[in-house]
Amino acid sequence: MEETNPSAMIYLNNAATSWPKPPEVPAAISESLARPIFGSGRTAGSQGEDYVALAREALARFFGAGPEENWIFTHNATDSLNILIPGFLAGIEGPCHVITTALDHNSVLRPLHELEKQGCISLTIVPFENAIVSPDAVLNAIRPDTRLMVMSHGSNVLGSVQDIQAIGKILHRHGIYFIVDGAQTAGHIPVDLGNFPVDAYVFTGHKALFGVPGTGGFYIRDPERVASVRSGGTGTDSFSLLQPQEMPEKFEIGTHNYPGLAALAAGIAFVNSAGTDAIAEKGERQTSYIIQELRNEPNIVIYNETPHLPIVAFNIRGMENDDVGFILARAYGVISRTGLHCAPLVHQALNGGKGCVRLSLSWFTTDEECRITVNAIREVAHNADSSLSQA
């Protein structure tokens, strides 16, 4: 395979996995591997850093929500949702009604549809308008048997951030449990969980928190509301042949991903040092620039011209999005993401499910990279001339 020279590459697929990482992140991984693993309760000795505790502490401080042991580590956001959703429903007698939204990712949609197929729940999917799910639409979807709502905080396609405050308040007035998927918002915008009316907040490490793939987790306000759906070794209470119910052991089994959690703690420290306000401001400025430059191009369709997150979703008329992504990558070194972005209902609503090209920026995206990207897209759009010519 022809290798792409990373220095010549403009990486705009950060909504999938961020790259590059701050230098502190690979350094933390190296350091964690250079020492023996130390985990409280699992390994005797004190020669190493307790990266699990370090990362838990970093999360609790960063999101303003404790206690620390209510921060649970998993493999990623999808893994977290697959613990929280069935864990919450395990405590509900008989089938119940669940609400989600058309903006959501398959990490939410698939677990819920599987449960619907098994007859465990009935499901309402609230549509969006102008990239936003209105709190009133959520209110209208509530039924007497509604027990749970699961939704994304930020759309991975349209970059819109939902009004979790308003939606959460409505849900809690009706006694409905509220799980929020923060995969796209954690690290990109300030999230103060101390003041968020959510019952559980899911995050992943490998996006804007600058950790590595294979790390993620969730915050749970009241652990009693969710049953443990996994069981195994915890390094604690080992005479008990049942899963301990203390936190965090109730939800964390097996050996932790120590290098991954070292990376997560370093990533969060980096985000803290840069400041989420500054990160959000830079992303907004660069995204606005790209949109302003492209919005008047007759061949370009932009699906949300006012995203809150640094995401630009677009198509070039007369071209398949996969072809546009291929050309951007191969001819210009601009790495985007094409297709459905694991959010099929968003694309169904946008253009009947044809998909689109997504640019997603990070703190490390430069203004020059934005300028080069705009010029590349313009050039492709001008040459598209609404259709490919036959050779």
Added chain:
Amino acid sequence: MRILRSVRHKSCADGSRMKEFLLSEPVTEDFFLFLGNFGRVECMANVGAGFYKFEKTDCFSIKGLAGDTTVEVRFRREVMDITVDFLYALFHFYWDGKPDIDTLKRREAGVDKRVKECLYGK
């Protein structure tokens, strides 16, 4: 032109199976013109050194930039077993220097017949 390696396999949203082929030499406009004997070729000549896309309906598509040693191939999954050898033959015959269009056309007819039977039962 030889296929040195097939990398990055994935399933696409439309159900097709995508592979990237690393080739022994860069693809050229001439290669896509040759492919035009067996399907539809579209191009954007002014993008990079030229973007080309070949599509053999119901079977597979090949896209690439002239001068690049990688092409992206998408197979229609249901008939991939039937069509994959023919796709390899297209690369092999072209690499051979004197692509025997008649022989390839005969092989294509056999492949097309089996694809139709598989997809449409006729």
